[in-house]
Amino acid sequence: MKRKSVWPVMLLLVLITACGGRKSGVAEKGARPALEMYVFDVGQIRVNDISQLNGGEEVEAPVIFTNTAFLIRHPKGDLIWDTGFADSVVHHPLGAPEDPYYSTMAKTLASQLKEIGVNPLGVEYLAVSHKHPDHSGNMNLFSESTVILQQVEYEALFESEEPGVDLESLRDNEFIRLEGEHDVFGDGSVRIIPTPGHTGGHQVLYVDMPQTGPVVLSGDLWLFNPGVKSQAVPLFNEDRSQTSDSWQKITKLLNDNNATLWVQHDRQQMERIPRSPEVIR
Numbered sequence: 001m002k003r004k005s006v007w008p009v010m011l012l013l014v015l016i017t018a019c020g021g022r023k024s025g026v027a028e029k030g031a032r033p034a035l036e037m038y039v040f041d042v043g044q045i046r047v048n049d050i051s052q053l054n055g056g057e058e059v060e061a062p063v064i065f066t067n068t069a070f071l072i073r074h075p076k077g078d079l080i081w082d083t084g085f086a087d088s089v090v091h092h093p094l095g096a097p098e099d100p101y102y103s104t105m106a107k108t109l110a111s112q113l114k115e116i117g118v119n120p121l122g123v124e125y126l127a128v129s130h131k132h133p134d135h136s137g138n139m140n141l142f143s144e145s146t147v148i149l150q151q152v153e154y155e156a157l158f159e160s161e162e163p164g165v166d167l168e169s170l171r172d173n174e175f176i177r178l179e180g181e182h183d184v185f186g187d188g189s190v191r192i193i194p195t196p197g198h199t200g201g202h203q204v205l206y207v208d209m210p211q212t213g214p215v216v217l218s219g220d221l222w223l224f225n226p227g228v229k230s231q232a233v234p235l236f237n238e239d240r241s242q243t244s245d246s247w248q249k250i251t252k253l254l255n256d257n258n259a260t261l262w263v264q265h266d267r268q269q270m271e272r273i274p275r276s277p278e279v280i281r
């Protein structure tokens with residue numbers, strides 16, 4: 001029996017091993033979906049009493065939080081992730097400078113979408129991390145989108161007496177109501193992952209960017225970057241033990257995928273990430 005027949009098998013094994021690792025290098029170039037992302041500045045929050053957010057620890061100086069929204073462009077469609085404060089906040093800040101929270105906005109989300117040639121009525125999917133008005137404020141702009149929410153958050157927004165935001169134009173939209181994870185475009189590149197605790201139906205977004213690598217958009221699962229600042233559960237958190245479980249789950253996801261956490265309210269981190277109209281790939 002000829003021994004040379006072993007070599008094709010070994011070569012095949014080497015190829016399988018090489019392709020099974022992290023998605024990088026030349027081998028898979030061209031096979032990946034051309035994902036693009038735009039990051040929008042949708043307000044800032046001056047927190048005068050940070051003890052509300054860090055579990056009661058006193059801090060003298062006010063802290064400024066950024067507020068961020070994202071457009072993910074996939075060959076199969078667009079997804080808007082979080083929508084910021086309502087655009088009206090540009091003209092009518094929420095609260096006064098001396099209040100515990102003072103929220104302002106420099107530029108509307110509508111104008112930032114227009115700047116990159118995107119009509120909100122053409123955005124296929126809308127998802128928000130959770131119901132709070134700094135994330136759901138502009139949902140109304142997307143009255144043609146399929147809205148993707150955890151069932152619990154859907155009920156909090158659409159079946160409660162006072163949702164806290166104007167949702168009137170969304171009554172006839174299509175909805176995908178989740179009780180778990182959701183692969184938005186069916187190829188694993190953009191995944192919604194439930195992370196209850198901050199609110200009952202809180203969720204985060206995993207996006208596997210072709211050049212930047214995988215990132216997790218935090219919603220309010222974390223308010224400060226855990227790699228930089230110690231964490232405490234905010235006093236208004238809905239379920240502390242769920243938050244703790246969600247922290248563990250996403251920490252494992254980050255480690256397993258060598259992914260980067262983008263903390264949407266963390267000014268130091270978010271100011272280093274290019275803003276729209278610059279595109280991120």
Ligand SMILES: [Zn+2]
Pocket residue numbers: 132134135219220265
């Ligand atoms: Zn928030």
